[in-house]
Amino acid sequence: GQNIDQPTEMTATEGAIVQINCTYQTSGFNGLFWYQQHAGEAPTFLSYNVLDGLEEKGRFSSFLSRSKGYSYLLLKELQMKDSASYLCAVEDSNYQLIWGAGTKLIIKP
Amino acid sequence: IAGITQAPTSQILAAGRRMTLRCTQDMRHNAMYWYRQDLGLGLRLIHYSNTAGTTGKGEVPDGYSVSRANTDDVPLTLASAVPSQTSVYFCASSAGATDTQYFGPGTRLTVL
Numbered sequence: 001g002q003n004i005d006q007p008t009e010m011t012a013t014e015g016a017i018v019q020i021n022c023t024y025q026t027s028g029f030n031g032l033f034w035y036q037q038h039a040g041e042a043p044t045f046l047s048y049n050v051l052d053g054l055e056e057k058g059r060f061s062s063f064l065s066r067s068k069g070y071s072y073l074l075l076k077e078l079q080m081k082d083s084a085s086y087l088c089a090v091e092d093s094n095y096q097l098i099w100g101a102g103t104k105l106i107i108k109p
Numbered sequence: 110i111a112g113i114t115q116a117p118t119s120q121i122l123a124a125g126r127r128m129t130l131r132c133t134q135d136m137r138h139n140a141m142y143w144y145r146q147d148l149g150l151g152l153r154l155i156h157y158s159n160t161a162g163t164t165g166k167g168e169v170p171d172g173y174s175v176s177r178a179n180t181d182d183v184p185l186t187l188a189s190a191v192p193s194q195t196s197v198y199f200c201a202s203s204a205g206a207t208d209t210q211y212f213g214p215g216t217r218l219t220v221l
Binding site: 004030033041042043044045048087089091095096097098099100101102 | 149150151152153154157167199206207209210211212213214215
């Protein structure tokens with residue numbers, strides 16, 4: 001079967017760095033997405049990785065290792081507004097997105 | 110209109126009733142999707158449409174139907190609602206079937 005695993009919840013301190021991991025087992029791989037979802041709102045696109053390595057975009061970076069079926073989202077200089085759920089999704093061989101359940105990130109002052 | 114809109118924002122429905130959730134996008138995207146999101150589970154694809162006039166089944170299609178008469182709209186219909194269809198429903202669109210998906214604000218549906 002297809003499976004995306006992420007931690008359910010993480011807590012971090014304002015100004016710090018946090019890494020959210022995602023491991024996957026899917027039928028094929030055509031890319032990996034990270035989305036941010038604030039409570040009661042729609043998911044919004046953060047990043048896309050299709051090749052191994054690190055993609056940096058401001059305070060957010062995303063890493064992919066296809067051989068290990070592993071990705072992480074790195075958030076630097078955390079702000080209170082970063083409190084949200086972070087969703088990992090893999091595009092499978094049919095180009096459909098398989099979604100993890102999301103990681104709820106709590107930022108404390 | 111800018112982006113994707115969904116209607117209604119929320120709805121309480123009696124079991125057995127028919128309900129249509131509406132979704133409209135103004136980005137001229139070819140592909141559109143319907144997902145449901147339940148606590149503790151990832152988004153699950155209900156139906157999708159890669160282009161106007163075509164639709165396909167996702168992971169959890171039973172009890173739902175979609176149509177795609179034009180590029181902008183993809184209504185989702187529950188023919189006879191059941192309590193297990195209580196969920197938050199998100200519509201999304203992408204330029205093409207392999208492109209980044211952008212989401213509407215969602216519809217919170219409660220079936221009693």
